[in-house]
Amino acid sequence: MGVVRAASADADRSPKQDRSRATRRRLLEAAVACLAERGWSGSTVAVVAERAGVTRGAAQHHFPTREDLFTAAVEHVAEEWLTTIRRRERPLAPSGPDRTRAVVELLVEVFTGELFRAALHLWVAAADEPGLRPRVAALEGRIGREAHRVAVELLEADESAPGVRETVQGTLDMARGLGLATLLRDDTARRTAVVAQWSRVLQATLRA
Amino acid sequence: MGVVRAASADADRSPKQDRSRATRRRLLEAAVACLAERGWSGSTVAVVAERAGVTRGAAQHHFPTREDLFTAAVEHVAEEWLTTIRRRERPLAPSGPDRTRAVVELLVEVFTGELFRAALHLWVAAADEPGLRPRVAALEGRIGREAHRVAVELLEADESAPGVRETVQGTLDMARGLGLATLLRDDTARRTAVVAQWSRVLQATLRA
Incomplete structure (x- = not known):
């Protein structure tokens, strides 16, 4: 009977967990939008809760402090960022100038959204x-390291060659x-021209 | 007699104007320090006036609104920035890798202070x-154009050559x-390595 109760409790918990996860996600997305639109001074737990359609109590259950909420929100940003990059990895052109330019465009795109x-x-x-x-x-250190790792991978850069590591870092900067x-x-117009030229320089430097 | 009065008023005004200029400068410098330390939300005219040792009334005489004060403060920042760069122009090495590196270091330095x-x-x-x-x-547009102009001049870059303009812009980015x-x-450590490598790439690209 204990087993039956546990199983029933499990079955019961699952939709609750789903709801909890959905609430958490709504809060994180509202926090990101709020930060982007209103800055830190306009971003409180109460403002985010209202925007997410969640009670303040429920918001505080997930994130006890404002710092917890916004650090988690930017961690969420970083995860989305890395997912976006990885999702695009497949349709990239094979090694060559076109691939290099596509990767630089991709990196710049995620820094401009x-x-x-x-x-x-x-x-x-x-x-x-x-x-x-x-x-x-x-968090910023972790994102920087991850972004660097992904950039090296997508550019198929050989970091054992002198200067390559720093060239990739300069590209992220x-x-x-x-x-x-x-x-x-x-x-946009200026950025497009800079990206095109930087891609040519990067291609020449990485393949030197 | 009108002439004498005017002349006397002029002689009288001069030290007053000096005091006024000094007050204005103190306010601008306090505003910059305040923005750097406390951000926008912590930077009000009252806070800046107190920091500069100026009455709130005198501060408002110079800068009627908070927007006036802080826009002027960043304009002041930009002027200082350009003066710093121009002052360093003289002792730069003649054209070559050493000069290129010194210029990149200089540009990066003003963006990290x-x-x-x-x-x-x-x-x-x-x-x-x-x-x-x-x-x-x-203001940002004006600073960007000026910074670009100074960078081209110091790097002795030939903007009529294809890609040179965009390479210099990418360096500022x-x-x-x-x-x-x-x-x-x-x-610092990471930055030094990136600057050294980018200076080599820039030198090769500009002289290609």
């Missing part, structure tokens, strides 16, 4: 919030800088 | 403040991305 905008707000807020700073710094440039205005 | 940190806070705040956004976007990376932690 809503996800990066939200992350940027969190980075800047963390610079002034001692309670947030170490968590965001650790450039992508970050281009993301910053889109914060206030449409920078 | 307190001035850039303050500008970054203003950029991010402006993204969410409709009253601030067009002014900061115009990379410098901006490196600045962002220093926001939360000491990134």
Whole structure:
């Protein structure tokens, strides 16, 4: 009978867990949108809960503090970011200038979307919030390492060759800088030209 | 007699103008430090006036609104930035790899200091403040064009050659991305390696 009760409790718990996961996801997505649109100062647990259509109590059950919510939100951003990149890995052209350019475009694209905008707000807020700073710094370090690993893989770069590691890192820094440039205005035309030229230089440098 | 009065008023005005200029400068410098340390949400005219040792009334005489004060502050940042760069122009090595590296170091340096940190806070705040956004976007555009012009000049780059303009722009984007990376932690070792490698690539690309 104990077994039967446990099994029944299990069957019972599953939809609850699904609901809980869905609530958590809604909160994280609302938190990202809120950060991207209103910045850190306009982003509180109450504002995010309302936007997600969740009670404040339920939000606090998932994320006891504002710092918990927004660090988890940017972690969620990072996971989405990596999933986006990996999903695109398949249709890339074989090695050559076309592949290099497609990879640079891909890297720049993820640094110019809503996800990066939200992350940027969190980075800047963390610079002034001692309670947030170490968590965001650790998260940023993890994202940087992962982004680097993915970039090396997609570019099929040989990091044992001198300068290759730093060239790939410089490419990610450039992508970050281009993301910053889109914060206030449409920078598409300039960005397209920079990406095309950078891809040529990168191709020549990586295959030298 | 009208002439004498005017002349006397002039002589009288001069030290007053000096005091006024000094007050304005103190306010701008306090505003930059305040933005860099406390972000937009912690930066009000009252906080800046107190920091500068100026009455709130005197601060508002110079800058009627918070937007006026902080846009002027970042304009001041930009002027300092350009002065710093121009002051260094003289002792640069003649054309060659050493000069290229010195220029890249110089560009990256100005994007990793307190001035850039303050500008970054203003950029991010402006993204969410409709009253601030067009002014900061115009200012950012002007700084971008000036930085580009100075970079071309110092690198002695020939912009009539294909790709050179975009290579220089990509270098400035990379410098901006490196600045962002220093926001939360000491990134010096990684940055030094990226700068060294990018200087080699840039030298080869510009002289190709």
